[in-house]
Amino acid sequence: MHARAGKGGDGSSSFRREACVPEGGPDGGDGGRGGHVIFKGSHDVDSLIALYFAPQLFAEDGVAGRGQKMYGRRGEDLIVRVPCGTTVLDAETGVQMADIVDHDQEVIIANGGKGGLGNVHFRTSTHQVPTEHTPGDMGEEFRLRLELKTIADAGLLGFPNAGKSSLLACVSDAHPKIASYPFTTLNPIVGTIRYDDFSQLRVADVPGIIEGASAGVGLGIDFLKHLARSRVLVYIIDMAGTDNREPWKDYLTLRREIEQHNAELLERPSLVLANKMDEDAATENLPKFIKKTKVTPLQISAIDADHPGVAQFKQRLWDILRPQPRGEWRSPVVAGAAEVMPATDAEFITEDALKLAPFLDLTRKVPKKKK
Ligand SMILES: Nc1nc2c(ncn2[C@@H]2O[C@H](COP(=O)(O)OP(=O)(O)OP(=O)(O)O)[C@@H](O)[C@H]2O)c(=O)[nH]1
Ligand SMILES: [Mg+2]
Structure with missing residues (x-):
């Protein structure tokens, strides 16, 4: 991306000219500040694709000052909405400039230039006719590289065909592609x-x-950077060994590969799921898995949304993560509150509405009913 903040408006050089006001003195106003380029995190944006097609981010310039001590208007800030999890890097030096994690988090990436000074500022007792004024500063300008590391609370890890996408489709509202071939x-x-x-x-x-x-076989392991921010790792093991692998070896291999990539990931809280428990082979393989890995997995079947393991999995995740309700999406939970709009006119405030006053900030009194 190419980000350029607005240039500050120039200061003006002007003198007061008016009938009956001889030698009115300097009255050139200052220029306005140039607009900033601001990046703002948003839940409503989920990729950087829009920026890919419009990579030039130029904020508006400030307006120059004018006579009669008029200040120039400030350039409008350019607010660029990016998905939460976006890291902004300086493309030339590789230095990280911002890490936007939260909804509504704002970071000024390029500061607008300061406005110039008008000639009113240069008047002194011995210099009463100043014509000096300063130009506005240039705005900051950067070449940026944006990287998106998906922020999820939990990440699913497993061999191809273990049933990761099936589980995601089963517990969430996503529609990933599911098929019996790897990758x-x-x-x-x-x-x-x-x-x-x-x-x-x-x-x-x-x-x-x-x-x-971790050495690049298959699709490699680069996409694991997306899991670097998840708080829980969920290992999914194909317990039925559909692709003629040993489930316990799968688990140990997975951990080894992750360790090669980022040993810190192994210390995250994790859940181990034994998938495909609807198949007989899975029931046979389970005791051996427990013996070899000393891990007792949660048994699920990702193709069956009613399998008790699926509900247990959701509950276990919730227990570990205890999500906070998203404040910005929720109004105070009061029966009927949604129907009562904050009144602008006293006539519309009923007694019922006043009971909700603490939630709606209604401070006016109830008018008495005319008989
Ligand atoms: N019998 C049975 N089959 C399952 C179960 N879960 C998934 N499958 C099947 O396993 C195959 C692979 O499922 P996917 O969900 O695509 O597996 P994946 O882990 O996302 O695979 P990749 O995307 O290739 O890494 C599909 O044919 C699913 O129908 C299960 O619990 N029981
Ligand atoms: Mg898949």
Whole structure:
């Protein structure tokens, strides 16, 4: 991206000229500040594609000052909405300039130039006819590189065909492609699990990992950067060994590959799921898995939304993460509050509405009814 903040408006050089006011003195006003380029995190944007097609981010210049001590108007800030999880880097030096994580988080990436000074500022007792004025400063200008690391609360990890996408489709409202060949999923996909209390958790499905992935085999392991920000890692093991692999070896291989990529990921809280428990082979493989890995996995079947393991999985995730309801989306929970709009005129305030006053900030009194 090419980001350029607005230039400050120039200061003006002017003198007061008016009938009956001889030698009115300097009255040139200052220029306005140039607009900033501001990046703002937003839940409503989920990729950087729009910026890819419009890579020039130029904020408006400030307006020059004028006579009669008039200040120039400030240049309008350019607010660029980016998905939460965007890292902004200086493309030339590689230095990180901002890390936008939260909704509504704003970071000024390029500061607008300061406005110039008008000639009113240069008058002194011995210099009463100043013509000096200063030009506005140039705005900051950068070449930027943006990187998006998906922010999800939980990340799904597993071999190809383990059933990661099936599980995501089963618990969330995402529609990932599901098929019985390896590497069906080529890009990370995020789905949202919604709970009965309206809280939400985001789960990321990433492409499958195979032995040697950390050395670039298969799709490699680069996409694991998307999991670097998830708070829980969920290992999905194909317990039925559909592709003629040993489930316990799968688990150990996965951990080894992740360790090669980023050992810190292994210390994250994790859940291990034994998938495809509807198949007989899975029931046979389970005791061996537990014996070899000393891990007791949660048993699920990702193709069956009513399988008790699926509900348990959702509950366990919730227990670990305890999501906070998204404040900005929720109004005070009061029966009927949604129907009562904050009144602008005293006539419209009823007694019922006044009961809701603490929530709606109604401070006016109830008018007495005319008999
Ligand atoms: N019997 C059974 N089959 C399952 C289960 N879960 C997934 N499958 C099947 O396993 C195959 C692979 O499922 P996906 O969800 O695409 O697997 P994935 O882990 O996303 O695979 P990649 O995207 O290739 O890494 C599909 O044919 C699914 O129908 C399960 O619980 N039981
Ligand atoms: Mg998949």
